[in-house]
Amino acid sequence: MNTRTESDSIGTLQVPADAYYGVQSLRARQNFPITGQRMHTRFIHSLAQIKKAAALTNLAAGKLDQRRCDAICRACDDVLADRLMDSFIVDPIQGGAGTSANMNANEVIANRAIELLGGTKGDYSVVHPNDHVNMAQSTNDVYPTAGKMTALALLPEVLGELDRLAATLRGKAREYDDVVKMGRTQLQDAVPIRLGQSFGAYASAVERAAARLRRAESELETINMAATAIGTAVNTTRYYREHIVPTLAEVSGLRLTQAEDLIDGTQNIDCFVAVSGALKACAVTLSKMANDLRLLSSGPCTGLGEISLPAKQNGSSIMPGKVNPVIPEVVTQVAFLIAGGDGTITMAAEAGQLELNAFEPVVFFTLFLELDSLREAVRTFTDNCVSGITANRERCRQLVEExxxxxxxxxxxxxxxxxxxxxxxxxxxxxxxxxxxxxxxxxxxxxxxxxxxxxxxxxxxx
The missing domain is CATH 1.10.40.30 (Fumarase/aspartase (C-terminal domain))
Known part of the structure; x- marks a missing residue:
């Protein structure tokens, strides 16, 4: 394999000659073989948007020349078009508070920009990862900003699925408003309730969970770009400080505002705890509902059997004809995942010291997993379970009478x-x-x- 020699403060390393990543990315891959996964695609997109906005702002500030700015922006567009994804080789869980992720982006964008300018990968006199791509930035403002932007990109998809589930539940509430069933407290007979009322209550809980998430979402819109290392904005110009966030908002299409206190915005990541807490509350609500549906459909001959869930797959390798409530089961498992993830995020946010939280990588890995898992759990819950629920009217009437x-x-x-x-x-x-x-x-x-x-x-x- 043809290689090129690159150096950093640790020493030299042989990097594949055609690689867009550089020495710091390769060293990080060797140091952090943790999950075996790539950073979230949306997170990589967020990094590229930040680099593009920074280049445009530094150009306007008179600190970056037009030629390099154009090449950096074109390289960022290539990342956004998923043309360079194989070059992002750093594990999402990494030491260094995200420095490796930031440098992976800096090196890939720099080498692609060098290539666009007719140079040879690794010739950083053309475009330098730190001096040009990372100009007026630090990992400590880039990385948390990218985390917030990624969560902001993922949350609307979760909220859309929750809204769809709530609407489906409202439809079931109307459909079965005339079905009277036995209400139960502590799993014992209580007083009658309409099945439609039960579904209406589920819808209200989902709507409340979505509203709670929307409130938490707004906390993510405040970012610390221009804070650089610890919030004191070292190595930035006044123009950059005043324009980087509006420019990034324009590039990304997100509603973003600059933190009033950049030091606080760099030290503290309680906003992620708030979002994760709202996700946990939502997951708990969904799991409670899923468990209710399992009970109400239990049997079907010897259990409650008041409703029937759509049959989705064989339930046993030994018992012919057995069908299990697999969709509610997977929803509850996702709730377990999110509850555990919330504990991870809580511990990581608490563990930050002084001017920076070093544990953002595990926060982001966990938060993105929570968001992706919840979105898909809600989607399959709506499509493969709730929408196909039927009421066993005669069984409901019989149990009430008895x-x-x-x-x-x-x-x-x-x-x-x-x-x-x-x-x-x-x-x-x-x-x-x-x-x-x-x-x-x-x-x-x-x-x-x-x-x-x-x-x-x-x-x-x-």
Whole structure:
């Protein structure tokens, strides 16, 4: 293999001659063989957008010449078009607070710009990764900004899926608003509820989760570009400080504002804790719903069996005909993943010291995994489960009639003590409450019919 010799402060290294990455990227790949994965594509795009915006701003500030600026911008466009993805070789979890990721971008963009200018890869006199591509920047403002931009790019997709799930649940609420089923507390019979009301409550919870995420999303729009190393803006011009964020907003299409306190914006990453917390709350809500659907569809012959979930695949390699609730199961597993990830992000945010948090790489790796996993879990939940749920109307009616829970409606008329005795007797002799109430002449038949109408129990009385 043909190689070229590159050097850094550690020493020299042989880099493949045709590689767009350089010595620092290669050294990082050797040092951090952690996940075996590439950095998230959207994160790489975010880095390229930052580099392009910085080049344009430095050009306008009179610090970067037109020729180099044009080449850097064209190289960034190549990254954004996914033409250079194989050149991003640094593992997403890395030491150095993201320096390796930033230098991977700097080296790839520099070498592509050199190539566009007719030079030879590795000849950094043409375009230098630090002096030109990283001009007026530091990993400590580039890296967290790229993390926020990536999360901002991924969140709308999650929110779109949540909105779609909520709409599907609202549709089920309307479809089954006439189906009365037995409500349960602590898994024991309580009082009747309409199946549509249950689905309506699920929709409300999902809508609330989405609203919580949207509030957390706004925290990500404040970035620390121009902070450079620790927030003091060393090595920047006034023009750059005033224009880099508006330029980046224009390049990326995102709503971005500069942090009022760049030192705080560099030290603290509590915004990621807020977003992860909102994702965890959402995941918990979805998992609770998924578990409810598993219970309501359990059986189908010996369980509750009040609803049926779409059959998606064989449920057993030994039991013919068995079908499992695989979609709710995967939603709950994603909830476990997100809850664990939230713990990781919380610990990483807390562990930062003094002027910089060194643990952003694991924060971003985890946060992007949370966002991607939640998006796909919600999508399959909507398409492969919720949209195809059917109500087993007769089974719902049967369980309501056989339950002693309806005796609650008699309390205002006959008192709690007599109602409790009636319930106890119904359980003992395995007879419906209605039948025993008629036999014991507790109330006239018309009153009993009105009081024990399951549908009337699902709405407030006068």
């Amino acid at each position: 339950s002693v829970g309806i005796v609650t409606a008699l309390c205002p008329a006959i008192g709690y003590q007599r109602a409790a005795s009636l319930a106890k007797e119904a359980l003992k002799v395995h007879q419906p409450v209605r039948k025993l109430a008629v036999e014991e002449h507790l109330l006239d038949e018309k009153s009993l019919e009105e009081l024990l109408d399951p549908l009337s129990m699902t709405t407030p009385g006068d």
